[in-house]
Amino acid sequence: MSTIRVSRRWFSRYRTIQSALDQAPSGSVIEVEPGVYHEDLWIDRMIEIIGTGAKEEVVIVGKKYATIEMSAGYAVLKNLTLSQARTNDSPVVAVHRGALVLDGCDVRAEKGPGISIAVDEAEPILRRCRISSQKNAAILSRSRGKVLFEECSLHSESEMTTILVSSGDPVFRQCTITGTKGYGVFVEENGKGLFEECNLFGFDHSPAIGIDGGSPAFIRTLIHDGKTSGMVMSGGKAKFEECKIFSVGEIEPAIRVLAQAEPRFFACTIKNCPQGAFFFTNGAGGMIDQCDLYGFSRQPAIWILNEAAPHILQTRIHDGNKEAVFCEKGGRGIMENCELFGFNGDLVSIRSEANLDLLRCRIYRGQRHGVSLSLKATGTIRDTEIYDFMNAAAVHVSKAADPEFIQCSIHDSLNGVEVVENGRGSFDRCHFDKIRESNWNVVESRPVILDIEHGTSADPDRRPNPLSLLWQNWSAGMIGQTEMKRKLLDLIRYYDYLSDRKRLGIEKLEPAPPHAVFCGPPGIGKRKWAEFYGLAMNHLHFLSKGHLVSVDAAELLESPPEEAEERRREVTARTEGGVLYLRNPQSWAADAVSAGKWQSWVDWLIRLVNEEDADRIVILSGPEHPLKEWLNHVPELARKFQHWFEFRDYTPEELVQLFERMAEEENYRIDESARRRLWQEMNRICRENAEAGRAERVRHFFQMVKYRHGQRCAKIAKEERTRELLTLLLPEDLAVKKEEEVLPHDPEWIETLMKEEKQSHRSREGKTN
Numbered sequence: 040m041s042t043i044r045v046s047r048r049w050f051s052r053y054r055t056i057q058s059a060l061d062q063a064p065s066g067s068v069i070e071v072e073p074g075v076y077h078e079d080l081w082i083d084r085m086i087e088i089i090g091t092g093a094k095e096e097v098v099i100v101g102k103k104y105a106t107i108e109m110s111a112g113y114a115v116l117k118n119l120t121l122s123q124a125r126t127n128d129s130p131v132v133a134v135h136r137g138a139l140v141l142d143g144c145d146v147r148a149e150k151g152p153g154i155s156i157a158v159d160e161a162e163p164i165l166r167r168c169r170i171s172s173q174k175n176a177a178i179l180s181r182s183r184g185k186v187l188f189e190e191c192s193l194h195s196e197s198e199m200t201t202i203l204v205s206s207g208d209p210v211f212r213q214c215t216i217t218g219t220k221g222y223g224v225f226v227e228e229n230g231k232g233l234f235e236e237c238n239l240f241g242f243d244h245s246p247a248i249g250i251d252g253g254s255p256a257f258i259r260t261l262i263h264d265g266k267t268s269g270m271v272m273s274g275g276k277a278k279f280e281e282c283k284i285f286s287v288g289e290i291e292p293a294i295r296v297l298a299q300a301e302p303r304f305f306a307c308t309i310k311n312c313p314q315g316a317f318f319f320t321n322g323a324g325g326m327i328d329q330c331d332l333y334g335f336s337r338q339p340a341i342w343i344l345n346e347a348a349p350h351i352l353q354t355r356i357h358d359g360n361k362e363a364v365f366c367e368k369g370g371r372g373i374m375e376n377c378e379l380f381g382f383n384g385d386l387v388s389i390r391s392e393a394n395l396d397l398l399r400c401r402i403y404r405g406q407r408h409g410v411s412l413s414l415k416a417t418g419t420i421r422d423t424e425i426y427d428f429m430n431a432a433a434v435h436v437s438k439a440a441d442p443e444f445i446q447c448s449i450h451d452s453l454n455g456v457e458v459v460e461n462g463r464g465s466f467d468r469c470h471f472d473k474i475r476e477s478n479w480n481v482v483e484s485r486p487v488i489l490d491i492e493h494g495t496s497a498d499p500d501r502r503p504n505p506l507s508l509l510w511q512n513w514s515a516g517m518i519g520q521t522e523m524k525r526k527l528l529d530l531i532r533y534y535d536y537l538s539d540r541k542r543l544g545i546e547k548l549e550p551a552p553p554h555a556v557f558c559g560p561p562g563i564g565k566r567k568w569a570e571f572y573g574l575a576m577n578h579l580h581f582l583s584k585g586h587l588v589s590v591d592a593a594e595l596l597e598s599p600p601e602e603a604e605e606r607r608r609e610v611t612a613r614t615e616g617g618v619l620y621l622r623n624p625q626s627w628a629a630d631a632v633s634a635g636k637w638q639s640w641v642d643w644l645i646r647l648v649n650e651e652d653a654d655r656i657v658i659l660s661g662p663e664h665p666l667k668e669w670l671n672h673v674p675e676l677a678r679k680f681q682h683w684f685e686f687r688d689y690t691p692e693e694l695v696q697l698f699e700r701m702a703e704e705e706n707y708r709i710d711e712s713a714r715r716r717l718w719q720e721m722n723r724i725c726r727e728n729a730e731a732g733r734a735e736r737v738r739h740f741f742q743m744v745k746y747r748h749g750q751r752c753a754k755i756a757k758e759e760r761t762r763e764l765l766t767l768l769l770p771e772d773l774a775v776k777k778e779e780e781v782l783p784h785d786p787e788w789i790e791t792l793m794k795e796e797k798q799s800h801r802s803r804e805g806k807t808n
Contacts, residue, residue: 041067047074056080056088056099071119077741079104082114082139090118094145100124105133105155110161112137112787122147130155130179132163139163148172153193156209159183165191172196180232183207188214197221198245206255216243225477228274240264240457246271247287251302267313269293272300272323280305288312292338296323296347299765303322303328310334314392315361319347319370328352328715334360338383343370343395350375350692350718353711357381366393367416373398373692375714389416394521397423398761409433409452412440412464417521421445428452432480436462441525444469449478454773458484463525465489485532517564518700519693523684524718526569530682531575538579552679553581553656554648556670558663559686562732566620567617568684569658575618577657583617595640603636607643616654619647623626623661624668637642689733694721696735701741703770707748708767716770748772 043063045053053059054343057078059069065084073096079098090097098120099106106121106129116139121131121144128150131142135158146168153170154177156163162184163230170177171194177200178193180186186209193216195201196330200222202211209740216223216239223239223246228230230253237260239247246263248270256278262285271286272295284307285294296302302325305447309316309330312463314365315338321328339362343349348371355378356363362384366372370393377397383406389395390413397420401408409425410433412418420442425433432454432508436442438487441463449455450472457480459466465487471478479488517524534553553576557565570587577585590610610619624644646656659666663685670677689697695717704708724736731739748768752760 042070043067044070044072045076046072047076048072055230060084060086073097073101075100077102077124082109083105083113084111085113086111087115088119089115090120094118094120094143097762098122101129101131103127105129105131105151107132107139109161110136113140114138115140115142116144117142118144120145120147123149123151125149127151128175133157133274134163135184136160138305139161141168143167144169146170146177148175148177150174152203153177155179155206156182156184156186159207162186164318165189165493167191169291170194176200178202178205179205180209180230181205182209186210186455188212190214192217195221200225200245203227204232204255206230206776207413207712208232211235211237213237216247218245219246222249223247224255225249226251226253226255226275226277227799228788230256233258234260236260242607246295250277250302251274258281260674263287266290268295271295271297272302273298275302276300277302279307280306282307284309284316285311286588288314290314292316292342293319294318294347295320296325297321299323301325306330307470308332313337315339315342315359316356317341318347319343319349319372320345321347321682323347324349326352326715326718327354330354332356333358333381335361337361339363339365339388340382341365343372343393344368345370346704348372348690348692351377352376352714353577355379360384362386362388364388364395365390366395367391369393369394371690371692371696374400376400376711379545382406385409385411385435386702387411389418389442390414392416393407394418396464397421397501399423400747403427408429408435410442411435412442413438413460413462414440416440417442417525419443419445422447424448424450426451426632432457436464436486437482439463441528443467448472450474452478454478456480458482458486462486463528472758479530515771517567518696519689520568520686523568523686526684527572532574534576534579534581538581541580547573552648552681554679555658555684556666557658557660557684557686558666560662560688560732562734563686563688565686568686569618569620569660574656576617576618582616582618582656586617586782587620588614588617589622591622592626595643596636600636600639604639607640611643611647614655617656619655619657621657621659621711624659625661625665639678645673645676648676689725689737691718691725694724694733694737697737698741701738705745707745707768708766710770713770716773720773744768744772747774 041058045056045059047054055078056071056076057080063069063086064178068087071090072427073092073100077100079101101123106123123131130152131146131148133155152175153172156655159182161182164187166189169192173196175197176199177195188211191214193201193214195218195700198220201218202224204226210233212235214237216237223242228251232255235258241263242265246268247265250272252274254276259281261283265287266289268291269284284293292315293309294316295318298321300323305328307330309332313336315335340356340359341364343366346369351374353376358381360383361377361380363386364390367390373396375398377400379402385408386402386405387410392415395418400423402425404427408431409428433449433452434456436458437460439461444466446468448470453475454762455474455478458481462484463486467489468778494558559565573585573587576582595606673728724733752764
C-alpha cells in the first residue's frame, strides 16, 4: 500500500488532491496537510484520503460541482472539512455508487445538501461526522442500498428539513438532529429509515418529524424542546418504540396523526407537552400500546375526531388540566386495559356522534366526570372501574347520547350516573358502592337500567319494564351496529308510545306501517334482529304471536305457477301473527322471470302489506342498493316500507370482540402478547376483498387458530399438557397461514395427513430394524 502526501507548499510534488488521486494506484493512502484546497474531487478507485493535523485546518472547498463525487466501490475520507463555494448549489458529497466511508469529517453546505445519496448502488457509511446546510437538507437520501450514519451531528438552517428520506431504508444510530425553520426528519411515501437512539430537538417552526406516507422506525429516540409539534404524519405506518417525547407542542399537539396514517407507539413516554400528546383526525388510525402520557396543561392528552379510529392498549394517561381523552365529530376508537387519572376536566369526553369503546379500563380521581357522553355520542363501556369523582357524577349522559355500560363498577363518588337532557343508554350488571348522594339522577331521559345479577334495577324507583329487559338481553348478545340499534330502539319506543295511547283510550293516530327493510352484507345479524322486532311488537300487542318465518324469494318464484301459488298461500298462513322475513327479493327483477310470475308474486306482496288490521309484519332483507332499485320499480310497495335499517359490516374492533366471544364460548383465553397479532389479523380481514362476509371469515379464521393451537399442543408430551396450555392462545397460534401449511379446510388435507402418517410409519420401522 503506497502513501502519497499532498501539501499546499510551493515545492510539493502534489499541490492538489485530484492530481494525487489521478496518480494513486487503487488501495493507496493520500495524506493531506493543513490548507484550503479549492477543487472538485472525483473518486473512481479504492482509496483513503486522510487529513493530517486538526480537521478544521484541512479544508476542501468545491468550486462548480459537488466537492466529493464517489463512483468507486469503496473509499475512505477521514479528518477533513468539506464545504462549498457560496454560489455553488451542488451537494458537498454526492455518492453515485459504492461504500464511501466518512469518519470524523465536517461537511458544510450552503445552497445545496450536505450529503446526497441518490441511487440504489450508493451505500455510504458516515461516523462521527458533523453535517450541516444553510439553505437545504443536510442529508438527502434516495438510495435503497445499505446507508448508515453513526454518532453524527446533523443540522439545517433551511425551511426544508435536516434529513429527507425519499426512498430506501437508511439507518441512523446515536445521531443528534437539530434545526431551526424546517423539519428534523421528513420521510416521503416510498421512504423508510431506522432511527435508533437518536436525539432530535430545537424545532420551533416545523415539527421535528414529518411523515408523508412513509414507514420509518424510531427506536429509543428522544424528541424534545420545540414550540410546534414533535411530529406530524399523513399516511404511512411509522413505528415508535421506547421513545421519549417531551417539552414540545407549545403551539400544536405533540403528535398529529392525519389522513389514513397508522403509526404504532410502543412503550413510549410522552410528557410535559402543553397542547396534548395525540391529535387523530381525517380517518387516521394506529396503535398506542403500553405508553405513559402525562403533563398536559392546555388541551386533552388524546384528541380524536373526523372518523379517526386509534386503538389504545395498556396505556397510562394521567395528570393534566383538560380531558384525558376527547373524542368528537365522528371520531371512533377503542381503549383497552388503560389507566386514566388525575385530570381537571372529564377523564373521557365523547361528543358529537363520536363512538369510543372502553374495555377493562380504570378511570379515577378527577375533578369532573369520569366518563361523559353527549350530542348523540355512543360507545361500549365494558368491565371498567370508575371511581373517586367527588365533585360531579362519575358518569354523565345527555343530549341523545346512547352508550352501553356493561359490568362496570362505579364507586366512591359524589353521584353514580346522571342521565339528563334527553340522554339515553343502557346499563347492564353495573355495581355501585359508596356513592355519597345518589346512584342515579335521571331527568327528562329514558335510559334502560338493569342489574341482572340481582334481578332488579339498581334504583328501585326505576325498575325496567319487560320490553326493556327484552332489549337489554338481546342487545348485550349482539356485537356492533350501534346506529342501527339506536334507530330500532327509537322505533320500538315510538310504537310503545302508540300502545300506551291505545291502552288509555286516547284518539288513535295513524302510524307509519311497521314493515321494514334490513339491508347490509350477509352474516351480520339481520335475521336475529328481525326476530327481536317480532317479539317486541308482540309485547306491544301489534302482533299476536311475534314468531319469525324466514323465506328466500327464490322459493316463491322458481317453482311452476301452481306450486308457487300454493307455496305463497302456505307462507301467508304460517306468518299470521308474526314476521315474514323475505330474503333477497331484489334477485328477481321483472326481466328475470316471466311477466305472469313476476306480477303474481308482486301482487301477493302488495296484498300482504295492504291488509287492514293485519296481524303480520313483512321485513325485506338484502344488499342496500339493489333493494332500493328493486323497490323503485314497485312504488305501491315502496310506500309501505318506510323504516330502513342499514347493517354495516363489522369494524376491526368489532371483529376482535367477535373473535373473543367465539374463544370464550369454547373455553379459550387470549394471551396479552397475542392481542396485537389478533388486531392485525382483524385489520387484514377488513382489508380483504372477498365474497364471504367478514363474520364468516372470522369464524373460518377461528377454526384455523384452533387447528394451529392443536398442532402446537400436540408436540408437547401428554403428561405436560396442562389446562392452561390447552386453553391459552399465543401469537404463533394467530399467525396467518404459511404457503407450505395444509389446514382442515384445504382439499389436500386428507392426502397430506396420509403421506405424513406413511412417512412416520417408515421412520418407526427403520428405528426398529
